[in-house]
Amino acid sequence: MKIDTGVAPTPDGRAARWEEHNIQRRRALVEEAVRAIRAHGPAIGMDEIAAQSGTSKTVLYRHFGDKAGLYQAVVESVHDFILRKLPLADAESFEPRELVRNLADAYLAVVERDRNLYLFVASRPAGETPVDDPVFTITTRIGNEVSAAFRAWLHREGLDEEPANTWGHGAVGFIWAVADRWILTNLRRPRAEVVDYIDRLFTPAFDAQRRS
CATH class of the missing domain: 1.10.357 (Tetracycline Repressor; domain 2)
Structure with a gap:
């Protein structure tokens, strides 16, 4: 029989660290997007934002879904x-x-x-x-x-x-x-x-x- 000790299960440390990493990475990408917009103007595209961020559009889409998602984050x-x-x-x-x-x-x-x-x-x-x-x-x-x-x-x-x-x-x-x-x-x-x-x-x- 399983005994309830009243202690919540310990969260997976790796999952928590990965989630924090994603939050920090997303925040950094938003900051780079802001810099790119300031430099290139409001009509900037995802290619220019990706170049400013030193990454690829694939990474941006993974974190924000699409341009609308990145726009909302900005x-x-x-x-x-x-x-x-x-x-x-x-x-x-x-x-x-x-x-x-x-x-x-x-x-x-x-x-x-x-x-x-x-x-x-x-x-x-x-x-x-x-x-x-x-x-x-x-x-x-x-x-x-x-x-x-x-x-x-x-x-x-x-x-x-x-x-x-x-x-x-x-x-x-x-x-x-x-x-x-x-x-x-x-x-x-x-x-x-x-x-x-x-x-x-x-x-x-x-x-x-x-x-x-």
Whole structure:
């Protein structure tokens, strides 16, 4: 008769090491893909990415399935990078004007530094594999954070908190639309000037809440 000792079976060490190796290898391939996109532009193909990575397309397909899989991995990496660069950690302690201005400046700085990468992420690959809309995904995540910050501010001011969600997602959507247009104009105006235009639009609206 088998006796239950209450001790879980020891996992296969080799399998765990192999899984960790695959995770590390996949992460390294994504990093190389990002470098290739920065160097060659958003229309880059799998051959160029493979060459940048010092590997073959077969290896890329083994780790990511197809170009859509690699694209999704790059999108996730870029989203994590953008979120780290945005002033969201202490967002609830900011005044709305300060948050929108800092958010706009940080987001436009990412676009300015990594235009090729931004355009790559914003262009979903055509094919049979369905891919989530990367813009909707990242703006929703940021919008949720900004909405929470606006709600905290409205609560501190003793104001109706109901508009917070509309304002938060609206502000983020506006900043994204400005960034997208800024790219189309080849970053014609300086970033500081574009951020100032955004500030001049939103500040009177926030100030008006205290007077209403």
